[in-house]
Amino acid sequence: MLSSQAQVLRKRTTMLMGGRFDITLVAKDARTAEMHIDTVIAEIARIEHLISDWIPSSQVSTVNAQAGIAPVKVDWELLLLAERALELSRLSHGAFDISFAAMDRIWKFDGSMTSMPTPEAIRRSVEKVGYRHILISREDSTLYLERKGMKIGFGALGEGYAADRCRSMMQERGIQAGIVNGTGDMSAWGKQPDGSDWMIGINDPADSGRLLAVVPLRQGAVVTSGSYEKFVTFNGKRYAHIINPVTGYPATGLTSVTVFGPSAEQANGLSTTMMVLGKKEGLEFLSNFPEYSCLMVADDGSMTHSPNLDLAAFQMKP
Template sequence: MKKLTLIFTAIIILILSACAPSQNKEGESFFAMDTYMQAEVYGDRQTVNDIKAEIERLDKKLSSVNPESEIYKLNKSGSLELDGESAELIKRSVELCGFTDGNLDITVYPVVEKWGFIDKNYKIPTQSELDSLLKNVDYKKITVNGDTAVVPNGMKLDLGAVAKGYAADKSRGILSKSGVKSAILNLGGTVLAYGKKPNGENWKVGITDPENNENYMGVLECADKTVVTSGNYERYFESGGKRYCHIINPKTGCPADNGVTSVTVISPDGTKNDALSTALFVMGAQNASEFIKNKCGDMDFIILTADKKAYITKGIEDSFSLKNSEYEITVV
């Protein structure tokens, strides 16, 4: 009998210093992109309103389930002339799929549907069902000519693996134009630490402990970074005593099951961070470590495993502090 677990949307806990000045602080909590979000801006109210409106616009535009969105219409029609923004984001997403050697694939959506992670009617597909669906999982078949995108028959694309990171990038642009110097946004596991705190200190971002997602296993100090985490505790179901998480390996059609419990990516590029957090989770700790060394020298990472190992990059060795002594840190 399948046991449905609670879905936890808060995968990164913000630790806001009590000594930070509260003057001119404006905040807003809202629901978008299937998760709860929070924005705290040390500036005027209009900036917060603009960020919320922008994220809601992107949610409506990029959703794979909203019949009014461009992505939904593209999946339905197979070919659609998009506006420039959507076309560019699809092109970049395809490039990121290639960059990750296909460990991220934006066409895996029908497989995700089959497992029930979209309508929450969870089930374990048969191997024949997966084999049939996997024939149509191939990001290389998505084409964008000008602003016209083409999705071959039998395929669907989904931008969920980049949407929140992209929303963080767009929010950064709004903050920059507004003249705001300090802000912290939690977009459901995608944290934008904009500037520093008003008192000049770095922001502190807590990294959730996958074994107890009401607590954090470590704290990262950072400024002007986007911190994106993908974990096996975000959305999952249990059947026969086994946990099946929502992160699907596009090469097998099955939920990733390689000992990795959480991947955090840190850099100013939210869109790329979002894509890599999924791809590295699929790769597994050893392959992800090699990938990072060879292709991601300008980014930092935290990879957690079920056997309580924490693999971190050298760039954050001095800014990451362990709070759960059960974890063993290895610098990669």
């Protein structure tokens, strides 16, 4: 329960990590809330400059530039993030792979693509993908990509990691409630000033202006991965931005996967992996993570959920 003084809610939106962050904090007064929002934004910016592969001065960009040449000394924080990513790759047999970033040279979802990549170009891009060729040395605190042309990116973990990190930081500083939402990767704690739970809307992938459901969230994370926002269309077929790192082609079968659980970073990785695996294999994979549950929407609009999802808590929209 929030203390009687913690009654002020403040919210701010900013653009970081290539997307939108909505930061909501509950504090004893407006000044305290705004000051801590400043701290959250500074922390997200710090993480962005550490892990973003599109910032030339970041450690990840340096690792990519040295692919096939030499190991690169990196911060322990980045090393541990890479270790967690590789563990998810091992568990998913490569359905999740941070070295998929090499494919961004042939698949572009920013409006610049005018034709399908050729099968040969896709085949060549897959040759640069492979988590087994990402070498980590704890002893030297280095990352090394064995093959020239390899490239890693933390787009499927970074925003979730930043949201979790900021939640922990705010809790350590006595902020009793809030939500850090990084482009749909939400990490929440505590309650609203009136004592009610945070209510999180789950978007309908077929209609961006409509909600599928509203669900209460006290402590934990909600993350949605979907093929409905970034895609290209060729010859009447839609190709989504979530790429299967094994085949080099966009994942098909599911329009969105929403994962609930303790960590936004982990939920982010799981939802992306499940988009690649598809409904049946995705549910089997998620069963290895009992603290996490999911709601899936298939391309045909049908919905499926994991057996451990508490549907009774959902307010389903007509």
